[in-house]
Amino acid sequence: MSQLRSMVRMRKADRMAEERRWAEAYTLYREAAVNFSDRLLSAACWQDAAVAAGQLARYSDEAECGRFSLSLLHGMKRNTPLVRRTRIRALLALAEALYRTGDLTSGEQVVRQVFGLVARNDSDFTADCFHRLGQCQLLQGEIGGALTAFARAAETARTSGTGLELAQELLSLGITANTVGDGPTARDCAAEAERLARASTDADRVRLLASSLRLQGLVLRRERRLQEAVSKGREALSLMSGAARPHDPGLAQIREGLALSLVFCGEPTQMSEAVELLTRTHTEAAERGDAIVMTSAAVNLANAHALMDAMDEALAWAERAAHTARGGQGPSFVAVALLTLGTVLHVRGEHADAEGHLLEAVTLWERVRATTRSEREHIDLLGEQAQVYRALQRCRVARHDTDGALEAAERVRGLLLEQRLLVTQSSGADTTAPAPASPVARTAQQLSELATRHNTVALVYSLLGPARPSVTSGATTAYIWVISPSGTRRHHAVDLSDTGSAIPGAVSAPGAPADETFTDAPDTRGIPFGQVADGGERAPAAEPPESRLLRALSQGAAVPAVTERDSRPLADPDRSYLTDADLRLLADAFLRPVEEDLQAAGTRRLVVVPDGSLHYVPFNALPLKDNTPLVDRYTVALAPSVRLQPTGRQGTVPVTVAPSEALVVGNPDPPAEPLLPGLSTPVLPALPAAEREARAIAELYDAPALLGARATRQAVLDRLPYARFAHFATHALPGEDTLRIPGALCLSPSAPADPAGAADSGAGGPYLRADDIQPLDLSGCQLVVLSACRTGWGRLSPEGNLGLARTFLAEGVDCVVVSLWPVDDTATARLMTAFHQHLAAGATTGEALRHAVRETRRRHTRPVDWAGFTLLGSPDVRLAREPRS
Known part of the structure; x- marks a missing residue:
């Protein structure tokens, strides 16, 4: 009988879930789960209860139910589709609960565990996995990773999901794109999501329509079209207020977005309205135990009161943000709140107290960075930590401690x-020696x-x-x-x-x-996959925004x-x-x-x-x-820091360059494939002056030059580890921020019959990229010249400019010459030929570049023709041609 009663409760709970009566569904699912004697049915009910708890924003209950479900499934020998899908759904619910309660690292680990189960071949869950991964990375500040994950989620949903599922992924992608200043992508994502929502008859269309309006408000706010942003925010809030349940986190996000638009307008009545909205958001978040939104609202309230010169209230809210974040939200959340508190105290003139809180934030970021697993994560966290050090610099300068400010800057x-x-x-010394400090x-x-x-x-x-x-x-x-x-x-x-x-x-x-x-509350997912009954119209755009974003980048x-x-x-x-x-x-x-x-x-x-x-x-x-x-x-x-300034170790003794040790590349044939799969192939004209430049430089060292079709990626990689210097006169793809591509040099495609052609296919293609350079030991290479356009561009970070030049420096090259903008083929050829002529005559790299710039300036008076090249690393490298026998 108990089994039958449990079955009846489960069916009734399913009906309640279909009607969005989540509180009743949650209670019934739990009752059924407790009384089922069948482990699989009990696990399925616990998983459904976790979903209902998530809809109610009861994230601790969601985590508890998810763990109950997984514990019942653990060790189960049967691996039927129902067992597999129940386990996946329980893991996804647990991941959401973890990131919503601040345990971001564990949340990401759970999502990656699901990826292992799905193997990215199950379209029912692949987009959901990408979305959860994007959420975790976004909250951890890994914007590039989040953007990529959301773009992949949108691609999957466009292929196999419903219209509203696609709309949800477009919104997440658009919100993330907006954070990196890509207004066109954000605007297009919002417009398509709005169209999909309006075409749908599903009950959840209102939520997505309101979210699309919220995103449009974010874009308008970034463009400083503030009154339009307020108008969009009011429309979104009106829609959600009539459709959302009490304490809905989506309603809180829309309310907070409107509040920030009002704050940005700066009018007293609008500021007061913003404070009222933020206070209500904080109150409701406290009632449902949503510490992330509580902290975000408190931070924004502190900043809003500071703008109004209500510094006592600003301090109270900043202290409340720090207190909330300390309640188990992880060190990164606490550090963000402490930065706000330190800033408010600094504005109040309480510089010593401000410095104390900022130093605590520094310690917390150090603790977080100690757990980094990749260079990308390390750099992301350094960017967050750098904000604290900037605030610390101001505090120390205010206290007349300029030396302390310098130490903070470095x-x-x-x-x-x-x-x-x-x-x-x-690495070139004793391999048994202890690791460097x-x-x-x-x-x-x-x-x-x-x-x-x-x-x-x-x-x-x-x-x-x-x-x-x-x-x-x-x-x-x-x-x-x-x-x-x-x-x-x-x-x-x-x-x-x-x-x-x-x-x-x-x-x-x-x-x-x-x-x-000010900060926007992190985006949350309002509609789990598999719960949308009516997908609505899905007429794809001429080019989907996620595809255009990847192509443009x-x-x-x-x-x-x-x-x-x-x-x-x-x-x-x-x-x-x-x-x-x-x-x-x-x-x-x-x-x-x-x-x-x-x-x-x-x-x-x-x-x-x-x-x-x-x-x-x-x-x-x-x-x-x-x-x-x-x-x-x-x-x-x-130099990226005073500690890494040039050492001058090559300043007195020239490095002899044999003909086989001079790598000179000029005017490769255009690549026949894109830099990344699915992107367009660049259209590149020939560079005749670059070829003349390469011939002249190679002749100075009696070296052969890799020209035209011979300048393949494999040919370069074969010679680069043995080169004393390398000179590339070619096209370049500048480094960029969002997808963290540190630039690439365009080389010739390998001939189809060339056995080395296989090495040029795949990840590298006809491009020289950071991934090609990083495995090499280039400590014997004194100089690399990137005589192409914008080779000095890359992602800006506390680590310096994360372009291709930094990769060469990291692998041991002493000096890298780069350009800062698109350079003219003819003027560049003259400058670079003069540069190497002075090097061959005995000048250091710094002296040679000085002389070459001065000579070029006599014939090309525009700064664009001579001012674009700069030197990274040592200006004291000397090269000498091997004596002819």
Whole structure:
């Protein structure tokens, strides 16, 4: 009888779930699960109870039910489709419960366990797995991983899901795209999701329609079309208020989005309305135990009150955010809340207390970073930690501790690169020796000793956003430290409020370290897969937004001009080139304040440690007060940190280069396949001047050049490990941020009959990428010249500019020459030929680049033709041609 009663309860619970009466369904599923004697039926009921608990936002109950289901399935010998699907659904419910309660690492581990069960071949669960993975990565700050996961989820849903399932994935993709500033993708995702929702007759269409309007509001807010954003937010809130159950987390997200749009408007009545909405969001989140939304709402309330100069209320909410986050949400949540608390205390003038909380946040981020499993995760966490160090810099400067601020600025720069170099330097020695020590923090005095030892003057830059909570984006202040060989350290603070609008696109590129201090609550999934009855209309767009996003990021469009060594500019073409006026503006902001310190330093060796978008500033070309370019008087090298400044170890003894040790590549045939599967093949014109450049350079060293069809990926990889220097005169695909592609050099496709052609197929193709370089030991290679377009571009991070050049440096190359924008084929050939002629005559790399730039400037007066190349690493490398026998 008990078995029959349990069956009746389960059927009734199924009806309640179909009617969205989740509270009743949850109770009935639990009662049935407890009384079923059959383990599989009991496990299925516990799994259904977990889903119902998730719909009720009772995440602790969801986790409990999921674990009950999995415990019953554990060890079950039968592996029928029902057992498998019940286990998968229980794991997905447990993953959601874990990430919603703050255990993000465990949540991601559970999702990856499901991937192993699904093997990405079960369309019923593949999109759901990608979605859950994207959620976990998004909450951990792994934006690139989240974007990729959501794009894959959308692709799967478009192929095999219903219309509303596709709409849900498009919304998740759009929200994530909006966080990296890809407004067109976010807008298109929202528009298609809205169309799908309006075409559906399913009850859940209202929720997705409201979510699509919320996303449109996010895009409009980023574009500063604030009143339109408010209008979309009000419409979304009106829809959800009539359709959502009490304490619905989706309703909370829409309410919080509207509140932030109102805050950004800045009008007193709208600010008051925003505070009321955020307070209600916090209250309801507290009632349902949603600590993530509680923390987010409290952070935003603290910032909103700070904007209104209600600093007591701001402090109270910041303290509440920290208290909530400390309630078991994991160290990263606590660190974010402590950053808000430290910022509010700093604005109040309580700098010592602020510094204490910020240092606690630093410790928490260090604890999180100690568990990193990959370079990508390490870099993501460094980016989060860097925000705390920026706030700490402001606190210490306010306390007149500029040395302490310098130490904070340096603390997270180049850590992973330094570790890689330590490993590289030790790998050629005794393999039984202990592993090299991890990088350690340096005091300001130790940083000065490095400058003294290398006889350099170091310029260390740090870009900071607004000192107080703000709705504005971008850097408003630059800190500059001048570290002289004499050991003196000078600090300068520069106001950038009148500079940003005039900075060219090559400098104001994505990656500025300072952004809005407000946060949107993380996106949650309102409709689990398999619960949508009516999919609605699904008329696909001419090109789905997820496909266009991946294609665009491949840099695969046609080149803008046949004379450029580029496949596609990343910035607005009208703002990609620097004029004399642009250079003067940049010099006024970043060179003029320190010019007297440079003159007093007594050395012509200058190391620049840039920050954020300053990696794209052509420091060589910045004019001094007398309008002389900096490169005319100083040998300039860029470094990711003071600790990693050039050592000068090649400064006296030239490195002899045999003909077989000179790798020169020029004008390869265009690739016949895309950089990534499914993306377009780049359309690349021939580069005749690049071929002349390669021939001239190879002749200087009596070396053969890899030209045209001979310049294949395999041919390059065969010679690169033995090269003393490598010079690439070719097209390049610039590094980018979202998919974390650190750039690629375009090489020739292998001939079909070429046995080496198999090596060119697959992941590498006719491109030289970071993955090809990382396994190589390049410690014997002194110089790599990337004579192509935008080879100095990449993802900006505390680790430096994560482009292809950094990969060469990490594998032991002493000096890399890169470009900052699309370069002209003819002018570049002249500059590079002159550069190698001076090297062959005995000049160092720094001196050779100085002379080559000066000579090129005489014939090509526009800065775009001579200012684009910069030197990373050592300016002291000397090369010598092997004597002819």
